[in-house]
Amino acid sequence: MNVLIVCESSFGNTRHVAEAIAAGLRKEGHQAHLYPVDQAPREISRDVDLLLVGTPTHNMTMTTAATRARAVDEGATESPTIGIHEWIELVTPMRHLPVRTFDTRTTGGFLPSAARDATRALKSNGFHAAKTGQSFLVDPITSGLRDGELERALNWGMSLGSVVSGTPRAG
Numbered sequence: 785m786n787v788l789i790v791c792e793s794s795f796g797n798t799r800h801v802a803e804a805i806a807a808g809l810r811k812e813g814h815q816a817h818l819y820p821v822d823q824a825p826r827e828i829s830r831d832v833d834l835l836l837v838g839t840p841t842h843n844m845t846m847t848t849a850a851t852r853a854r855a856v857d858e859g860a861t862e863s864p865t866i867g868i869h870e871w872i873e874l875v876t877p878m879r880h881l882p883v884r885t886f887d888t889r890t891t892g893g894f895l896p897s898a899a900r901d902a903t904r905a906l907k908s909n910g911f912h913a914a915k916t917g918q919s920f921l922v923d924p925i926t927s928g929l930r931d932g933e934l935e936r937a938l939n940w941g942m943s944l945g946s947v948v949s950g951t952p953r954a955g
């Protein structure tokens with residue numbers, strides 16, 4: 785399976801999660817190609833079997849230019865020129881391509897999440913096979929991932945082969 789991972793990050797946590805997911809996929813023999821959101825392709829190759837889209841949660845949804853600027857004010861180490869929402873609007877949709885979204889956030893539970901909104905945006909942009917995947921938790925005190933979250937990301941990556949088995953290829 786050939787997996788494209790597009791990920792936005794300001795403080796590095798979502799990128800670390802994406803790297804762990806990629807490691808899990810590779811452990812199971814899949815190919816995983818990870819792109820920062822502002823370097824991600826706008827045309828997805830037809831040999832991609834699964835698209836993963838990862839984003840931090842800002843103000844209970846995807847980031848905006850204003851919230852990314854606030855992250856920089858708070859010491860963000862990365863400053864992407866566009867966010868996931870903008871990329872979703874730029875990328876050429878693939879109706880049948882399986883997509884899973886994931887996010888990082890400091891508050892769990894049933895609160896609205898960026899991954900859910902990314903799924904909605906993908907669907908309304910023509911990615912009809914998009915589904916919400918997992919949320920990974922960041923400690924608000926240390927600003928790092930909570931214990932066990934990278935392992936959970938690795939395990940999720942290892943399990944993702946089942947998403948594609950039996951589904952038609954992209955198109």
Ligand SMILES: Cc1cc2nc3c(=O)[nH]c(=O)nc-3n(C[C@H](O)[C@H](O)[C@H](O)COP(=O)(O)O)c2cc1C
Pocket residue numbers: 792793794795796797798799840841842843844845851852854855858888889890891892922
């Ligand atoms: C401007 C801003 C708004 C945020 N809003 C939320 C929020 O509504 N809910 C939440 O759980 N975390 C919120 N956070 C925490 C982020 O989710 C956290 O910084 C992010 O997951 C870290 O990912 P990153 O290291 O990849 O940037 C916010 C952070 C920033 C900078």
